[in-house]
Amino acid sequence: MIITPYLNPRLTRPLKWLLAILIVYYICFSVIPTSRPPPKPRKPPKTMENYTCPFENSNFVDFDPEKMEFHQKNATDSKILVILDSLFSRNGKSIIQMLNSQKFAFKAEAVSKNLPVLTNSRKGRYSLIIIENYYKYLNMAKWNRQLLDKYCKEYKVPVISFISSKPEDHLKRIKIKGSSLWMWQNQRIYNLTVSPSPIHKISRIGAYRNPNVPSSPPDWVLFEIPSKNFEPVLTGTVRNGYERAVVIRDKGAEDGVERVIFGRNLTDFQVKMCFLDAIWWAMGTKETFQSDRYVQVDIDDIFVGAQGTRIVEEDVRHLLESQKSFRKSVENFKFMLGFSGSYFRNGDDLEDRGDEFLVESAKEFVWFPHMWRHNHAHEHNFTYLEAIMVQNRIFAQNMHLPVDYPYAIAPQHDGVFPVHEEMFEAWKKVWNVSVTATEEYPHFKPPTARKGFIHNGIHVLPRQTCGLYTHTQLFDEYPEGFEKVIKSIQGGDLFFTILLNPISIFMTHQQNYAHDRLALYTFENLFRFLKCWTNIRLKWQDPISSAEMYFRKFPEERVPVWTNPCTDPRHQAILPPSYNCSRKSLPDLLILGPQKTGSTALGSFLSLHPNVSQNVPVPGSFEEVQFFGGQNYLKGVQWENLQKLKKKSTKNEQKRRSLATFWRIFTRFRLILCHFLSKNRLKIRSNFRYMSNFPNSTTFTTVVYEKSATYFDNSAAPKQAAALIPRAKLIVILQNPSQRAYSWYQVRHLLAHKDPTVISEGSSLLSILSTNSTTSPMWKIRQRCISGGKYVQHLDKWLEHYSLQQIYFVDADELRNEPAKVLTSITKWLDLPDFPFETHIRFSPSKGFHCRLIDGKTLCLGGSKGRKYDEMDSELREKLNEIFEMDNSALYKFLKKMRLKIPDWLQEAVRGRA
Numbered sequence: 001m002i003i004t005p006y007l008n009p010r011l012t013r014p015l016k017w018l019l020a021i022l023i024v025y026y027i028c029f030s031v032i033p034t035s036r037p038p039p040k041p042r043k044p045p046k047t048m049e050n051y052t053c054p055f056e057n058s059n060f061v062d063f064d065p066e067k068m069e070f071h072q073k074n075a076t077d078s079k080i081l082v083i084l085d086s087l088f089s090r091n092g093k094s095i096i097q098m099l100n101s102q103k104f105a106f107k108a109e110a111v112s113k114n115l116p117v118l119t120n121s122r123k124g125r126y127s128l129i130i131i132e133n134y135y136k137y138l139n140m141a142k143w144n145r146q147l148l149d150k151y152c153k154e155y156k157v158p159v160i161s162f163i164s165s166k167p168e169d170h171l172k173r174i175k176i177k178g179s180s181l182w183m184w185q186n187q188r189i190y191n192l193t194v195s196p197s198p199i200h201k202i203s204r205i206g207a208y209r210n211p212n213v214p215s216s217p218p219d220w221v222l223f224e225i226p227s228k229n230f231e232p233v234l235t236g237t238v239r240n241g242y243e244r245a246v247v248i249r250d251k252g253a254e255d256g257v258e259r260v261i262f263g264r265n266l267t268d269f270q271v272k273m274c275f276l277d278a279i280w281w282a283m284g285t286k287e288t289f290q291s292d293r294y295v296q297v298d299i300d301d302i303f304v305g306a307q308g309t310r311i312v313e314e315d316v317r318h319l320l321e322s323q324k325s326f327r328k329s330v331e332n333f334k335f336m337l338g339f340s341g342s343y344f345r346n347g348d349d350l351e352d353r354g355d356e357f358l359v360e361s362a363k364e365f366v367w368f369p370h371m372w373r374h375n376h377a378h379e380h381n382f383t384y385l386e387a388i389m390v391q392n393r394i395f396a397q398n399m400h401l402p403v404d405y406p407y408a409i410a411p412q413h414d415g416v417f418p419v420h421e422e423m424f425e426a427w428k429k430v431w432n433v434s435v436t437a438t439e440e441y442p443h444f445k446p447p448t449a450r451k452g453f454i455h456n457g458i459h460v461l462p463r464q465t466c467g468l469y470t471h472t473q474l475f476d477e478y479p480e481g482f483e484k485v486i487k488s489i490q491g492g493d494l495f496f497t498i499l500l501n502p503i504s505i506f507m508t509h510q511q512n513y514a515h516d517r518l519a520l521y522t523f524e525n526l527f528r529f530l531k532c533w534t535n536i537r538l539k540w541q542d543p544i545s546s547a548e549m550y551f552r553k554f555p556e557e558r559v560p561v562w563t564n565p566c567t568d569p570r571h572q573a574i575l576p577p578s579y580n581c582s583r584k585s586l587p588d589l590l591i592l593g594p595q596k597t598g599s600t601a602l603g604s605f606l607s608l609h610p611n612v613s614q615n616v617p618v619p620g621s622f623e624e625v626q627f628f629g630g631q632n633y634l635k636g637v638q639w640e641n642l643q644k645l646k647k648k649s650t651k652n653e654q655k656r657r658s659l660a661t662f663w664r665i666f667t668r669f670r671l672i673l674c675h676f677l678s679k680n681r682l683k684i685r686s687n688f689r690y691m692s693n694f695p696n697s698t699t700f701t702t703v704v705y706e707k708s709a710t711y712f713d714n715s716a717a718p719k720q721a722a723a724l725i726p727r728a729k730l731i732v733i734l735q736n737p738s739q740r741a742y743s744w745y746q747v748r749h750l751l752a753h754k755d756p757t758v759i760s761e762g763s764s765l766l767s768i769l770s771t772n773s774t775t776s777p778m779w780k781i782r783q784r785c786i787s788g789g790k791y792v793q794h795l796d797k798w799l800e801h802y803s804l805q806q807i808y809f810v811d812a813d814e815l816r817n818e819p820a821k822v823l824t825s826i827t828k829w830l831d832l833p834d835f836p837f838e839t840h841i842r843f844s845p846s847k848g849f850h851c852r853l854i855d856g857k858t859l860c861l862g863g864s865k866g867r868k869y870d871e872m873d874s875e876l877r878e879k880l881n882e883i884f885e886m887d888n889s890a891l892y893k894f895l896k897k898m899r900l901k902i903p904d905w906l907q908e909a910v911r912g913r914a
C-alpha cells in the first residue's frame with residue numbers, strides 16, 4: 001500500500017463539513033447575539049434641595065415696567081466711548097463682553113494722552129462714556145478733563161466708572177478729588193442690597209445677600225452718602241452696621257456731570273447686574289428696553305445615545321411633569337425634541353420602552369428634525385442630504401410626530417456656518433426649513449458675541465450652551481465638580497446667558513434627562529434663581545416667532561458677515577474636503593477707488609509686476625468683483641456653486657425623485673447605498689465663489705489684488721472686508737473731488753441717453769448739483785455724484801476696521817503724470833522686489849495718458865477710461881469747490897495730523913478757499 005502525504009478525500013470531506021458547521025454555529029451564537037443583554041442598573045433620580053430665595057416672603061414693591069426711567073441726552077449718536085486701562089484687563093474684557101452682548105455700538109480705546117474726537121459737525125459722537133479706572137479719570141491732564149467734562153455737560157452724557165482698592169495703601173478713608181464724596185477702601189461687607197434707584201431695570205429692588213466669601217480679602221470700595229446730590233444704587237453694610245454705597249450715582253449737582261461710580265469690579269453678580277442696569281439707564285428708552293426673556297430648551301438627538309445612558313419611561317414621565325411645572329415660571333413652556341429616526345429603539349429593553357413612550361406622548365412636545373443619522377452635512381452633497389432628510393421625514397410621518405414648525409438643527413451645527421449651500425437647499429426642499437440655530441456664528445467664542453443672520457431664506461439664530469452635553473450626564477461625575485453647575489446657575493454663566501439675551505435657545509441632550517436627571521434640576525433651579533433676583537419675565541415662543549422678533553430687534557444682523565473659515569480651527573474642521581486652506585485664495589490688497597480716480601490704470605500698471613496677480617475678469621460688473629457691500633455679497637461666498645447646483649437640480653429632478661422612492665423601499669440597505677452615494681459626492685462640489693476669483697494665487701510670494709472702485713464709499717464694505725480679510729492692505733486714490741465728480745457725471749450723462757428717467761437729456765451737472773428737494777430722483781444722483789469725494793467721512797469708517805498703516809494713499813495727479821514713480825513706491829510698501837516700471841509704461845500722445853508697453857506694443861485702457869470731453873466751466877468748478885470745501889479742509893487736517901503727504905491739488909483747494 002502506498003501511503004500518500006495527503007489525506008484521503010473521503011476523510012477530508014466530512015471534516016470540511018464539520019468545520020463549516022462549527023463556523024456557522026459560532027457566527028450564529030457568538031457574534032450575533034440571540035437576545036439583548038439585560039438592562040444595566042440605573043442611577044436613581046437625585047434628591048436634592050432646590051434653591052430657595054432668601055427673601056421669598058419679603059414684601060418688595062412690584063416692578064412696573066411703565067415706571068422705568070431712562071437718562072435723557074442731548075443730540076448724540078447712540079454710541080458708547082469706552083476708555084480702558086488696557087485692552088487686556090480682566091474688568092475691561094467683562095465690560096466689552098457686556099456691551100457686545102447688548103449689541104450697543106461702542107468704541108473701545110486704551111487710555112492715552114489724547115482724547116478721541118468727541119463731536120462731529122452736528123452732534124456728539126457718544127451718549128455714554130465708560131472709564132474703566134476712575135483714578136485715571138480724576139488724574140487726567142487738565143485740558144483733557146476740561147474737554148471731557150464740557151462735552152458731558154453740553155450733551156448731558158453720563159460717565160460710568162470703576163474704582164478699586166489699593167491693598168498696600170494704609171489710608172482707609174479718602175476724599176475724592178474735586179467732589180464732596182468720601183470713600184472707604186479695603187472694606188468687607190456683610191449685606192449687599194439693591195437700593196431703590198431709578199437706574200435699576202433688571203435687578204429686583206430690595207434684594208439682598210451676604211456676598212462675603214470667607215477666604216476673599218476685604219477689598220470693597222464703599223462711598224459715604226453725603227447729601228441728596230448723590231444716590232446709592234447698591235448698598236453694603238459694614239461690620240459696625242453702617243450702610244454705605246457700593247455703587248453711587250452722582251446726580252451732577254456739583255459740577256454738571258452725572259456719574260455712576262462702582263466701588264467693585266464685575267466679578268460679583270449683583271454688581272454685574274447693576275452695571276447692566278446702568279448701561280440701559282444711560283442708553284435705553286422705554287421702547288428699546290425689554291424685560292421679557294424667551295427661553296427655548298432643545299433636547300437634541302432624543303433617540304441618540306449608548307445603551308445604558310438613555311431615557312426610560314419613568315424619565316419621560318418626569319420630563320412631562322417638569323414641563324408642566326416649568327410653565328409656572330416660563331409662560332407656555334414646551335420642550336423641543338430633535339430626532340434622527342435611525343436611532344429609535346436602539347437601547348436596552350427599558351430604554352426602548354422609553355423611546356416608545358416618547359412617541360406615544362409625541363403631541364405633548366414640539367418636534368424638530370436632525371438628519372436620519374448623526375450625519376455631518378459638510379461631507380455630503382445635495383442628493384445624499386435630501387435622501388436622508390426624506391428618510392427622517394418618513395419616520396416622523398410613520399410615528400405621527402408633530403413637526404409643527406419649519407425649524408431644524410444640523411448635527412453638531414455642521415453646515416450652518418460656514419454655510420454648506422447644499423444643506424440649506426436640501427432643508428428647504430424637504431422640510432421647508434426657515435429657522436435654525438448655531439453656536440458658531442461668527443465664532444464659538446465668546447458666547448456674548450454670538451449673532452444671527454439670514455441666508456438663502458433661512459433665519460439662523462444664535463444658540464447657547466448650558467453645560468449639558470452628552471458627556472455631562474450625572475451630578476456626581478460632572479467635570480470639575482457639581483459646584484460648577486451651582487455657580488453657573490446662581491449668578492454665573494447660565495444665569496447671565498438668560499439676562500443678556502432676549503432669546504436664549506439652549507442645546508441639551510437626552511442623556512441629561514436620564515438617570516439622575518441633571519437637566520431638570522438645572523432648569524428648575526435656574527428659573528427659581530432668576531425669579532428671586534430679577535424683574536425679568538420668562539416666556540416660551542415657537543422658533544419662527546423668535547426669528548421674526550430677533551431680526552426685527554436686530555435688523556443690522558440680517559446680512560451675514562462672512563469670515564475666513566481657515567482662521568478658525570472649529571470652522572476649518574467642518575469645511576468640505578475640496579476646500580484647501582493651504583492654498584491662498586483671498587486677496588491681500590484691495591484697491592478701493594473711489595470711482596473715477598484712475599483705479600483701473602493703477603491696477604493695470606500694478607499687474608505688470610511679475611509678483612502681482614489680479615482677480616479674474618468678471619463680466620457684467622466692469623471687470624470688478626464688487627463683492628463687499630454689494631448684491632454679490634448677499635449670495636454668500638458660494639454663490640456660483642449654488643447656481644451650478646440649481647441647474648443640476650432641474651436636470652436631475654426626475655433622477656432624485658426616483659432615488660427618494662428607492663430609499664423608501666430599500667431602507668434596510670441604506671448603509672450600502674450611503675457608501676455608494678458618498679463615493680459620488682464630490683461630483684457637484686465646488687469652491688467658494690469669492691475665493692474662486694483668485695485662481696492664480698497658488699503661491700504665497702505673490703500679491704493678489706482686487707480692484708473694485710465701488711468699495712470706498714460703500715458703508716457696509718469696511719466691516720465686511722475686515723471680517724474676511726482683516727490683514728489686507730488697502731489703496732485709496734485721492735483725486736480732486738470736483739474733478740472726480742465731473743468725470744463721474746460724464747458716465748451718468750452717457751448712460752442717460754439710454755435711461756432718460758435717471759437723468760433727462762440736457763440736465764447739466766450744475767442743475768443736478770443745485771437740486772434742493774431731497775425727495776426728488778435728482779437728489780439721489782446728486783448724492784451719488786459727490787459721495788466718493790467726501791474722503792474723511794468714508795475713511796473714518798475704514799479706519800474703524802483697519803489701521804492707518806494698512807492704507808496707502810495715492811495722489812491721482814501723480815498717478816496720471818508719473819505712474820512709474822507711484823508704482824515704485826507702492827511696490828516698496830508691499831515689500832515686493834523692485835521692478836523697472838518706467839521701461840514698461842509709456843505715454844501715448846494720441847490717448848493723452850500713460851499706457852502699458854507689452855512686447856513692444858502700447859496697450860492703453862479702453863475707450864471708457866481717459867475719455868475726451870469739454871473742460872469744466874468756471875461756474876461749475878466754483879459750485880463743486882463750494883460743495884467740497886468742508887470735506888477738503890477735513891482731509892487736509894487729517895493728512896497733516898497723520899503726517900501724510902498732502903497732494904498739490906488739496907494744498908491749492910484749501911489755500912484757494914482760505
Ligand SMILES: Nc1ncnc2c1ncn2[C@@H]1O[C@H](COP(=O)(O)OS(=O)(=O)O)[C@@H](OP(=O)(O)O)[C@H]1O
Pocket residue numbers: 593594595596597598599600601709743744746815816849850851861864865866867
Ligand atoms: N493711464 C490712464 N489711462 C486712462 N485713464 C486714466 C489713466 N490715468 C488716470 N486715468 C483716469 O482714470 C479715470 C477713470 O478712473 P477709474 O478707472 O477709477 O474709473 S472707474 O471708477 O473704475 O470706472 C479716467 O477718467 P476720465 O478721464 O473721466 O475717463 C482718467 O482721467
